[in-house]
Amino acid sequence: MRPFLYERPTSVSAAIAMASRLDARNVAPTQAKTQFIAGGTNLADYMKLGVAQPERLLDLNELTEPALRQIKTDDDTIRFGALVRMGEAADNNDVRRRCPLLADSLKFAASGQLRNMASLAGNVLQRTRCEYFRETSWPCNKREPGSGCAAMQGVNRQHAVLGTSDACIATYHGDFAQALIALDAVVEVEGQRGPRKIPFASLHRLPGDTPNIETDLAADEVIVAIEVPLDPWSRRSRYLKIRDRESYAFALASAAVALEMDGNTVRQARIALGGVATVPWRARAAEDALRGNVLDDKIAAAAAEAAFADARPREHNAFKIPLGKRTLVRALLETRDMKV
């Protein structure tokens, strides 16, 4: 690990002011000299490995605004403060009762210890665990733009089949983000240019030619809250995560599903897919295939086909396509059968 400055701002405005001091406006947050740290479960790891080499860390854990640590529920929304820990949100009774998908996506992620540390805002901004990204001796366009991609022809069993580019096939591994994108969450951000709200679906960027640019955020912007609307489909919602072992592993494939049913007919569907894409992945084609239809095995399979129509496999990850489809089918049928 390289030496770095460590500072603890006590207000959001101070954090933003400190963050904007060192870096040019247009630098990608992942490559900025100043980095925010909250739970540190991802960044500290990457600093030890030399993957992240910030000159200055701004620790957000001393911020005093109470809302940052609160979960607020009203009739229409759940609002998560940015510093709420994954474990707190997963265990929150309101969240669990009113939107099981949100709670499950958190509960099935990481380990108990990590969930107790990791903040929700940090969680959605976690970086890929691509084996070649994580070790600095390999070429990686995400870590060192223009250096190439070792995963493309390498060991790529864990890698993405959706949203890939010729520059990067690294998977976005997060689970919570799949729930958020499915449920049309909104991210509240503050920065030098003032506060703004970003639809969750616009927060992450496809890798394209610039996989080092991962989000729509500027280097001085900090997420202060995540707001999730509560809709008729929130209660009938589920997160199914398939992995190599039963806990403490990233998804090989996962499905975030929320359904509003009229008898056996789907009135509304919200679907996202994890473990298979480079960014949080909303499967709108699958939602369209379901809407207005009786949900049975056949229509579920048709939705799954639609979801993976554009999938592009590599040498070792072709199994993710049938697995991803079956995961979605199973999640749809299990969600249909939920007693709410």
Add this chain to the structure above:
Amino acid sequence: MNQAAPVPKENQGEPVVRIDGRLKVTGQASYPADIATANVAYGVLATSSIARGKVSKVHTEEARAVPGVLDIVTYGDMDETDTPKFGNTGASSIGPLHDKTIFHEGQIIALVVAETFEAAEEASMLIRADYEDEPPSASFDSKGVKVEPAAGKSPMLQEDVKAGDFDAAYASAAVKIDQKYSTPTQHHNPIELFSTTAMWQGHQLTIHEPSQNVTGWKIELARQLKIDPANVRIVSPYVGGAFGSKGPMTARTAIVAVAARRVGRPVRCVVSRMQAFNTQTYRAETRHRIRIGAGKDGRITAFGHEGWEVTSRPDPYVVGGTSATGRMYNYGSVLTHVSIVHADRNTPGYMRSPPETPYVYALENAMDEMAVALGMDPVEFRRINEPEKEPIGGKPFSSRSLVKCYDQAAEAFGWSKRDAAVGSMRDGDWLVGMGCATAIYPTASAPCAARVRLTSDGQVRVQCGSHEIGTGVRTVAGQMAAERLGIGMDKVSVEMGDSALPPAPVSGGSISTASVCSAVLKACDAVRAKLFAAAVARDGPLAGSGNAKLDMEQEKIVASGGKSAKLSDVFKVMQVGAIEEYAEFAPKGSTPEALKKLYAGQAEFHGGDQDKDSVKYAFGAEFVEVRINSYTREIRVPRIVGAFAAGRIMNTRTARSQLMGGMIWGIGQALHEATEIDRRNARYVNRDLQDYLVPVNADIKQVDVILVPEVDLDVNPAGVKGLGELGNVGTAAAVASAVYHATGKRIRDLPIRIDNLIS
């Protein structure tokens, strides 16, 4: 049945709690890297990023400029020392700083020493090397590998065992299979990281390092450093996960010792988990071709087992498990052949049941296939082929309770409820599969010394340079002394893990309990003899009981007639405060040099397939239930039952614990564990616990261990068969058999993952 302290049955010892259990779970046990030392400096390795070539220059300027850096040990700095040797004590012949040739990825190119760990780590990342690199050969099928027969090329495999005319028998067999199997690269990932702390006091060198072989390391390190072994001490009181990984000494130990001498202060080097994948030993990938021929009645007439194993360029490491697979059943004819494949990789080494885990996996998966081909119940198929004598040399088994193990495990598991038809058992959306396999491990022992002291107040101290690697050997050695001397366990202390103690063999090959307990038994008997002589002497408290049978219990000497004398009274007569006896045990059949070799750090193994009169093995039978989701095909293991017979069980608690741990590891080998290799450049890509998967608690549900009573006094004086490596043999085959039963898919290449089952 499933309890931590099973009630002892015939020939089984009490489930005494581990002497060091509380220390370990409360964090009070000091592992080698925990030892407090004043003025310690920190060492961090720098390693190569290529797998094959030559280092033309190492750039250390930037690293030396990091504040706090004291020294960098690199090429040229080890020239005064001898290169490591490959063998039982040394992991590899590669002397990374003696020779600028790069034999594998992650080879040590320097050790940075600094005032703090952080400075050393930062500096190590700034070391750069210029390489003349060559295209490396990663593994099987890679261009440029060298394939050669193991027998004759490796000291580790004497011969390819065979019996009868395999070709003729196989050709004429009514039912036969010919299949290929493989096991992946697997890496040790003990939670206690590998480390070396070196301290010099004048000419005296003390090394604190987790070790399974302190005496062997003392001798080998002294040879490399060209100093008197009397000036070297290896200390390793606790080891946090060994399983073979801490058996052979690696090149790092001497490098850290040289660094400590150069900076004139203690140096501690804790190897990162990533670097350990390349600087420590591992289980190399294996391939197998198995041919089995049988009559329609299920009697095997021909067994052929060919194995291929990867090793490094310079070292002919091989496990060659055909000795065990070739003796497992009543085959009629046997043909085996083992080949080694030299690639640009670090030298492999021992990993829990080194030969049996991969080779018996292949055999037992094939046995299940053969049972299917015969339309026969797999348990019945094994019963039919139970041998009177082993087929290679025609020797009897000293004892063999395999059928009993199958009977007891099958009953506990409920095997009779299994519907043999593939895919026939279901629970909702989950396919249910049941399978079984045999476990086998050779029973060996080696020369061992021990010292036992009994004081007049009834305190016992046992000293033995063996190693508590988690097996419970410290506890069972204490139990042996407590029983023999009639003292409560609360008054027994046991010292181990220090080369200053009486020498013991390497703690490998499941020999420790048998070897250590036999030596402790002998020392205790010498103590008893002195006490008994004094007790029955003319002025002794039991004068006149000279012809009685004497024993010790509850701090008394008890005569068969009923008379007894307090221990303290006997000591009074003897006018001594303590009796201390030093004993050397050598197994039956030991060469005249066996004990001399013990002091030279070389263990002469006896037993297994080595003895003239009989072959000696421990056996077990394992039954597994799997559940596979019919949509998403993930595999779960709700329960596993194993029954094992291993002679005298010293302690049912520690025995169960080892067997249970083995079975859990076996599940991991079946479903999770594999090191991924990027074949383009012969580099490992999943060098951490995030991507190198082992089972977590959520993966392990019900694990039942049945300890089947068995008496075998032929194996060693203690009557003990080692069982530390028995539990994970066969497990992966039982899982593969269950997966086949559930799905109809025969998976022959481990690990079995969703990829294999989803179409």
